[in-house]
Amino acid sequence: MEINDFFNSLLTGILTSVIFLILLYFFRPNIKISDCIAKDKEDDNIFRFKIINKSLFSIYDIRVRMFLCNEINGINGKNIKFEELELKVSNIWTIPPFNIKHIFQNEKSQKNIKGKTNYAAAFRTDYSKIENWGG
Template identity: 45%
Template sequence: MESLLSEFTVSTLLFNIICSFFASFFFIFTLLIFFKPKFEIVPLIAKNNSPFDNIDQICYSFKIINKSLFGAYNIEARTNYYYIIQGENGIINKIFSRIELKTDTINYIPGYIPFKKNYGHNCIQFFTYEDLPEKMKYSPTHIQFQITARHSLTGLNNIFTHEFVNKAAIREGKFKEGNFKEILQC
């Protein structure tokens, strides 16, 4: 016991505390960087006929791709029109109005499998029947698409946002199946 106490010094204690602090810090940042959901929002909007039975109507679709190796759950999509108004003293205000989606929540999306070619379970599309180009005719009107997801292993949340600022993002056709960001002509 006496030899154990003789080896104990203040410098040893400080060294151990600093090492523990850096190890904890490294662990937390590793967790936050690698174990949060990673989604990609395709920067295009597809204009096509409704994929649902008994609905003969034009719809617009947004596509997301889960890029993390783990699945994600509690996925919520929000889509809004917004326009910018310059207020007093040069302050910019964004005014939002909601775009109604056919489905705005998904319970679970599987993770990305890197070397599997014919895999698309990690890709989801959200549809709306609102006439997006008509609203975007007016130059200051933009579309904001936002995804909130929770990582299936750690439970950490992440929010992904993409802003469509002009009508050129809207293309006639359907999204290519799988981990692709292309729109195919119908």
């Protein structure tokens, strides 16, 4: 009887772990970072980018860091130097879930959807504060 109890406990533990991992996979945050970095029209030193929460749930405690990467020639080849860029806002408490109505906005001629972009957050940095950034 002891061997059967051991295998039953082992099988139950493995099955519980697999179910938990599947739930974690489906409920993880789905965040999209914009492919492009936009340059401000009025000031050439200000750049902006956006992240979008495509999850079914809100995401909390968002911390964003941005780095400038420069190649530096070294004795044994090229190295990369990372310099952290200061963002105007780098911490956001929450981003609400994706608004599914926004997908069909143009098809249904809905011009005013309340809160249609509250599932996205924009960040900006100022390159004028960086010395020798090479751009």
